[in-house]
Amino acid sequence: MRGLFRWSGKWWPGIIPLLILWGFAAWVSTAPLENDLSARSAAALKSAVLDRTKIAVDGRDVSLGAYAFSEEGRRDALALVAAVPGVRLVDDETRLVAEAKPFVWSAERDVVRVTLGGNAPLPAVKAKLSEAARSALKGVEVADQMALARGAPLRFEDAALLLIGQIGKLKDGKFTISDGDIALTGMARELGGRESLALALKDLPEGFKIASNEVKAPPYIFQAYKDPVAVTVTLSGSVPDENIHAVVVGAASRRFFNEKVVDNLKTSLGAPSGFVNAVVPALGALSRLSTGTLAVSDREIKLSGDALYDEAARQIQSGLAKDVPQGWQVKAEISVKPAAAPVDATVCQQLFSDLLGKARIRFETGRADIDRDSAGLLDRLVEIALRCPSANIEVAGHTDAEGEEAANQALSQKRAQAVVDYLVKAGLPADRFTAVGYGSTQPVASNDTGEGRAQNRRIDFLVR
Template identity: 30%
Template sequence: MRLSKLIISLLAFGLAALLCLVVAYFSVRIIEDSSAAEVRKELDLAGLNWAEADSDGLQIFLAGTAPNEAARFDALSAAGRVVDAARVLDQMDVADTVKLASPRFSVEILRNDAGISLIGLVPASTDREALLERVRDVVEPGEKVSDLLEVAHFDTPEGWDNALRFGLRALEDLPRSKVSVGAGVVKITAMTDSEAMRRKMESDLARRAGDEVKLTLDLSAPRPVISPFTLRFLIEDGVARFDACSAGTEEGRDRILAAANAAGMEGKATCRIGLGIPSKTWPQAAEMAIGALAEIGGGNVTFSDADISLLAREGTEQAVFDRVVGELENALPPVFALTAVLPVPPEQGEQGPPEFVATLSPEGAVQMSGRVAGELERQTAESYAKARFGSGSVRMSARVAEGLPDTWSVRVLAGLEALAQLSNGAVTVRPDTVEITGDTGRQEASDTIAQLMAEKLGEGADFDLDITYLKKLDLSLGLPSPEECEAGIVEIIGDRKISFEPGASTFDSSAKDILDDIAELLRKCEDIPLEISGHTDSQGRESMNQQLSQERAQAVLDALRDRRVLTASYRAVGYGEERPVADNGSASGREANRRIEFRLIRPDPSEAAEGEGNEADAAAEQNEETQGDEQN
């Protein structure tokens, strides 16, 4: 009996324990589920939909991929607001961070009389100390260097080092400038001392930049003082042009050029902007005078400060001339004075008009012929020419003649003075005009000569200019002479050689560098007369060797043309085996004979002597004819 009561008691306790376990299990499940549900609800309310919440007992597990560390922290904080933070286990991942884009590296280098300032952002790889040391070498004593640079730890962009080196090199030549440097890009804004210096710096910087740096230039120069302030416009045989053009402002220049275009001028024309304009109404007066000349139909108009000379086309009707000139006189601003001339056709006789001719050769030799007014005038002209061109360079063959105009000697001396402004050319003095033709390396030479002639010849005088500017003659550009170019090619080649594949006109791999170096020099040499000659050894048939040498010379010419060298004055010639420089009996000799040579094309001495003889004969014949005319 007692045993059964004990069993019943044990069973009761066992059932009670089991019931407690069941109740506890389900209670825990309810707590787990409700905790996980509440956490998920809180995550959704916080906009963290990427996060997942699960439970294991009293612990809450957070899973998912957070877009960044901040989002992961927000998820932990949201779960901690629902359950004890100690119960939250972090099993979340963080997405890989997108690589930050490299910043735009740039440096602004400002230079003035106070010193140099550097402002901008540079890569950490830039040797900052070396950069500052380079800048300190540029400044003058007493000037300071201000370092306002920031550094960023990113990869150095392509072209940065080349652009920075170029910018610092340009800074040395530009004491008043702003140099903006970027990756492969340089922009330079600077003030130069003169127009000639501006042109030279533009040429030097562009050549130095090459293809590695994209260069933008904004160079300016002080406006020159123009005295006298000159403008000369012509309409001859239906062709309108400027011999000289000056303006005080860009707006005035545009008005003058627009009037010239309306008068029939085609193509581009230059008009110098400078100081010394005699009146603010200069553009207005120029427009009126150019329009009047166009209405007359031809002739020329010359401004020298406030004095205007208008020479009408020969054959213009008197009524038209009077009307146009009268309207122009009444319309011109008060400060301007007009002198207008309608030429009278000369009487035609058997003997032509008298002339004085002076020629200047490219070598500097001056030949004077024709007529002068007297022995004293001839000696004066010869002495003046020797003073300007050198005693050993002048040859006087002009003769004394009577009946020349009173202004003849003044015209002769003015013509010689104008000739001195040219590199080569000729001056022809006639009773009614002075003609000046030639080449020059100075862009302002035409303006200078026009000013000179207007001042020396006076109002109403007629003169004609045909001046050509050639870059190769411009000393301010620092271009090498043809002889220097020829010597430079020899120096560049040195002990190297332009080689080809055997029996072909195809370059081998070693030819590229030497062709690049030669092309870089020849781009500075402009249009020099150059022969590219190909040579072979004596192996093989002579005709095949000649053809191969021609093809190789032509291949070099084409390669230079592909490298943007102006080759219009070049010629490619194949000489085959006819000009050996070594013995073809040895391998080394044959190798030396297979070559490409560069040489200037010079006139044949015999042809030059023959040409001089023909010119002398022609001059003698003309002199005899002139004397015969006088005797007749």
């Protein structure tokens, strides 16, 4: 017996290597099986919509961890893995993606990037929104900070894509969806951007509405610069439409009789109420300056420059505020151009003739009321009269031959007197001027044509 025990003691240590070899063989044969089951389980889940999927295999048992976007999707994922040949048991470690209440999504733009935040309902939607932002704003960085959550309203994707398509209209700002409510904030990139944005969002998907729109428009700018050296008036900035464009350019062409009108205006939405009724009088005020700048920003008018004489400066400063619509602000900084050197009567007459050869004083049809378009011309006539302080001047009124002679003579007299009244109001002595009406007795062109009759309706200055 003792011999047998001694033999058994020698045998026992020899079985340990056998056990190790057996365990290694079992491991070697199991690892490929587990890897195969893991790969086939992952392939089976390709059609499933999951987030953060994890698959672990122990023998023929599969542990599935994932976040599903619905209870049905979660059950389907488990069934797909269970149906993989060779899988014996599926350990369910799946969860539902958290539900967002309210479901909030946002697109925010700053100077350098667009940030997509809040929640997206599915990974594919999340990727689609990011790609749409990159496509809409080529060259602009897109930061995807969206999380995944359940609870998106119906047609969320359509609403978010529509907003992303409009983000380029913002200089900076933010679009936010909260369930079905949409909030807009920021500054539009261009004039009319706010209105264009509102128009584009009129056809939101069903169930969505604009809860607030606080997108601001950039200042609506109109400018005019009178350059006495280049003898130009340059118009720049914006006008609301082509009709008002024509009105503004036409008003400038009538009032700036001696300057070339350079039209650099463009048509843009977003003009403040009363735009044309403010800009046209402001152009009239600018026409009375020897040099000057007009800047209109939203409902604020700034006019600066040199008037031709003291009374003109006072009239422009006090009169413009009365001429523009209520609610508009006027800031006028008007100085007076230094007086030109005196001239003798002969030079004075030549200056009057040259000036009235370029433009004619206009009156309302059939009346003696001076058209406001002629204010700049009248101020030039005042400036010349100031240069010949000792000269007596006859202001002669003429009409065409249409109508009765007596009526024409009376009208011409009244129009000549209206011009004298303007000169006197400007500060010139009344005893230097005589108003004479000649009716149609001194034509300078044929009364048989419209052009000829227009030339005959005139005011002449005669130095006596």
